[in-house]
Amino acid sequence: MRYSHQRELILREVLGRTDHPTAEQICTSLRAECPRLSLGTVYRDLNTLVEIGKIRRVSIPGEADRFDGVQACHQHLWCRKCHRVQNLYMPQERLQELVDGCPDIKAEDYTMTVFGLCSDCLAAEQSEG
Amino acid sequence: MRYSHQRELILREVLGRTDHPTAEQICTSLRAECPRLSLGTVYRDLNTLVEIGKIRRVSIPGEADRFDGVQACHQHLWCRKCHRVQNLYMPQERLQELVDGCPDIKAEDYTMTVFGLCSDCLAAEQSEG
DNA sequence: TTAACTGCAAATCTTTTGCACAATC
DNA sequence: GATTGTGCAAAAGATTTGCAGTTAA
Numbered sequence: 001m002r003y004s005h006q007r008e009l010i011l012r013e014v015l016g017r018t019d020h021p022t023a024e025q026i027c028t029s030l031r032a033e034c035p036r037l038s039l040g041t042v043y044r045d046l047n048t049l050v051e052i053g054k055i056r057r058v059s060i061p062g063e064a065d066r067f068d069g070v071q072a073c074h075q076h077l078w079c080r081k082c083h084r085v086q087n088l089y090m091p092q093e094r095l096q097e098l099v100d101g102c103p104d105i106k107a108e109d110y111t112m113t114v115f116g117l118c119s120d121c122l123a124a125e126q127s128e129g
Numbered sequence: 130m131r132y133s134h135q136r137e138l139i140l141r142e143v144l145g146r147t148d149h150p151t152a153e154q155i156c157t158s159l160r161a162e163c164p165r166l167s168l169g170t171v172y173r174d175l176n177t178l179v180e181i182g183k184i185r186r187v188s189i190p191g192e193a194d195r196f197d198g199v200q201a202c203h204q205h206l207w208c209r210k211c212h213r214v215q216n217l218y219m220p221q222e223r224l225q226e227l228v229d230g231c232p233d234i235k236a237e238d239y240t241m242t243v244f245g246l247c248s249d250c251l252a253a254e255q256s257e258g
Numbered sequence: 259t260t261a262a263c264t265g266c267a268a269a270t271c272t273t274t275t276g277c278a279c280a281a282t283c
Numbered sequence: 284g285a286t287t288g289t290g291c292a293a294a295a296g297a298t299t300t301g302c303a304g305t306t307a308a
Binding site: 130131133134135136165166167168169170173174191 | 261262263264265266267273
């Protein structure tokens with residue numbers, strides 16, 4: 001694979017953010033320093049980066065895909081109130097055990113998505129009464 | 130909510146199938162007995178049925194949503210070879226424990242999707258060599 | 259009778275793709 | 284110089300929506 005300025009910018013942007021941006025948000029944000037960046041390119045490069053394992057795709061039903069730098073293994077919470085995605089850290093070995101315990105299949109990867117209220121919205125709801 | 134012939138047909142179809150059909154597939158199949166059924170109606174009714182908890186939505190990144198009758202609690206495997214969705218039964222209490230163990234949030238629901246090879250495709254691959 | 263539901267078609271939203279040009283090796 | 288990557292715009296695919304007509308209560 002050949003070096004590409006755009007692909008590097010996009011990778012840096014995803015790794016540097018913790019808010020799970022969409023392709024659209026990444027594109028808008030990067031246009032400050034790369035005005036002619038096109039959304040098609042962003043989608044293409046994001047797909048490439050996912051394929052080579054540098055970033056992860058976070059899919060939420062009915063919404064545009066979001067992208068996430070791969071650091072520690074974690075799962076996601078989708079907040080029904082603010083519609084943001086929050087990282088969840090659960091004991092990975094125990095999740096993996098459950099997945100590996102499924103008979104007759106070959107599990108290569110998995111994702112867990114929790115739906116509910118994120119910490120901010122839960123706190124807000126509790127202080128409201 | 131008022132009775133609707135179409136909604137009942139759609140519910141019966143989803144409950145009667147185990148192959149996690151898409152809206153399109155449900156519509157095509159039901160047109161045998163309800164020729165003027167429209168895809169818009171199918172989407173509308175599926176959304177309603179999901180909302181009232183009679184069926185479940187199964188989302189796979191990059192694919193059309195599939196729908197599933199809610200029987201026992203189960204997770205899903207998406208086969209990268211045949212692109213079918215297979216049910217997985219893991220100990221639910223243990224998954225629930227992990228979800229409930231996440232601090233500071235309110236978990237209301239969750240889904241786990243495993244990616245890999247389904248039992249048919251794994252068996253085929255093993256017998257090939 | 260009236261409010262909910264449907265069919266139809268158009269609109270919306272996300273993502274992909276074809277093509278001519280530009281950049282990398 | 285060959286080939287990969289990009290910008291742009293158009294296309295594709297999934298889903299929603301507006302509206303006029305139909306149907307259940």
